[in-house]
Amino acid sequence: MELIYTEVPRHFEYVTLSHRWGAGEPSLRDIEGQKIYNMPPVGGLGKLQGFCTVACDWGYSWAWSDTCCIDKHSSAEVQETIGSMFAWYRQSELTIVYLSDVPDTGSIGNSEWFRRGWTLQELLAPQIVLFYTRNWSLYKNLISPNHKEDATVLEELERVTGIEPGFLSDFSPGIDDARSRLQWASSRLTTRPEDIAYSLFGIFNLHLPVLYGESAEHALGRLLTEIVSQSGDISVLDWVGEPSLFHSCFPADITSYQRLPMPPPHLNAEEQSLAISEEGLRSSEVL
Numbered sequence: 530m531e532l533i534y535t536e537v538p539r540h541f542e543y544v545t546l547s548h549r550w551g552a553g554e555p556s557l558r559d560i561e562g563q564k565i566y567n568m569p570p571v572g573g574l575g576k577l578q579g580f581c582t583v584a585c586d587w588g589y590s591w592a593w594s595d596t597c598c599i600d601k602h603s604s605a606e607v608q609e610t611i612g613s614m615f616a617w618y619r620q621s622e623l624t625i626v627y628l629s630d631v632p633d634t635g636s637i638g639n640s641e642w643f644r645r646g647w648t649l650q651e652l653l654a655p656q657i658v659l660f661y662t663r664n665w666s667l668y669k670n671l672i673s674p675n676h677k678e679d680a681t682v683l684e685e686l687e688r689v690t691g692i693e694p695g696f697l698s699d700f701s702p703g704i705d706d707a708r709s710r711l712q713w714a715s716s717r718l719t720t721r722p723e724d725i726a727y728s729l730f731g732i733f734n735l736h737l738p739v740l741y742g743e744s745a746e747h748a749l750g751r752l753l754t755e756i757v758s759q760s761g762d763i764s765v766l767d768w769v770g771e772p773s774l775f776h777s778c779f780p781a782d783i784t785s786y787q788r789l790p791m792p793p794p795h796l797n798a799e800e801q802s803l804a805i806s807e808e809g810l811r812s813s814e815v816l
Contacts, residue, residue, distance in 0.1 A: 543591035544584040545621040547651035547658075548576065549629065549642050550720075554596040576627065579665045583625055593617065608739045615654045615702060615731025624655035631662045637682075638689040646719035646728040652690070653700040653732060702734040707756050708764035708790050715786040723748040725783050735759075749783055750775025764790060 553572020560568070565581065568574050573596055584592040595614075600606045618624055628640045637660055642648050652658070657675045660668035660682070673679040683694045690697075692713055710732055719725045722745035730737060735755050740748070750773050753765050766778055770785030780786070 541591060542589060542622040543593055544580075544587065544589045544623045544625060545618050545651075545655065546580045546592070546594040546625050546627065547618075547642075547648055547655075548580075548594075548627040549640075549645055549648070550596070551576075551629065557597050557600050558602075560597050576629070580625060580627065583661065583665060584623075587623060589622065593621070611727050611730060611739050612736050615650050615734075618651055618654035619656070621655055622657065624651065624658045626651070626658055626660045627665075628660060628668075629663055631668075633662050633664055633666050635662065636685070637668060638685055643689050644717055646714065646717040646725045649714055649717060650728060650731050652686075653692075653696070654702075702732055704733050704735070704756050704760040704762065707733070707760060707762045708767060708786070711765060711783065711786040712789070715783050725749070726752045745783075746773050746781050747775050749773070750779050753779045 551573060553574070555565075555573050555577055560577075565574065565578055568578075570578050577594060577597065580594060581592050595610075599610050626642065628637060628642055630642075631637055631640050637643075656677075658677050659674075660676050662668055668676065668682070671679055671682065673682075676682040677698045683697060686692070686697050687694055690713065710729070714725065714729055714732075717725065717728075719728060721741070723741065723743055725745055726748035727739055729752060733752070733756060735752070737751060737755060754776070756762060756765055767790050768780040768785035769788050771781040773779040773781045
């Protein structure tokens, strides 16, 4: 019985792909019922074939890509996917990060992958990550089984993302350090503006409705309201920029969090008590 509990889960271990979407990405309907290696390796299909080949080379039988493993014609499935994607990457045995714009001798810091919104959780969620360059070569030919544990790669990741190594190698989703997590996302972009908020749901471990068609400002406002409501963390009110029409305590755009947070003032016990009371009143107005 112990052998069954050990071997059966091992059979279903899977690899996830993290990448920047490009032209001609195959959908679920494009590959359903097809043998992908028999299809012409053009556009995203060539990338999918390369990913599956790498997964097989590492000894895995199952591979998951967000391009073709989601039925995007089903709004219910899209909602479930956005709510579950962080967990799917966390539970994978390995995440392959494919950097199509990085040559074999290039630096990962130059990749657009680090400027996209969804790839933030795809960097933080997995326990094991390997970076591959344009020609499907391991980054810098590093033989480490996990680039998140490689000191050279961690140094580069910290420099390009502004995220401390401790978070990169051992990240826990939740609403702690909310201001820092917003800053990590503040320079990133998404194709659909409202996705900049949706892409953070998993990082904050929050389950909110996905309402495509709402403004990015409204989506961000809903996210910030939930963070303050659940945590009481008013550091999210520390921003510089235009106020949101959703609520004037919040910024209209996530770029308002690019500035480093203000250091807390040095207050005596009476001043601290008064400040907490005043901030509590202001926070209650948000909720």
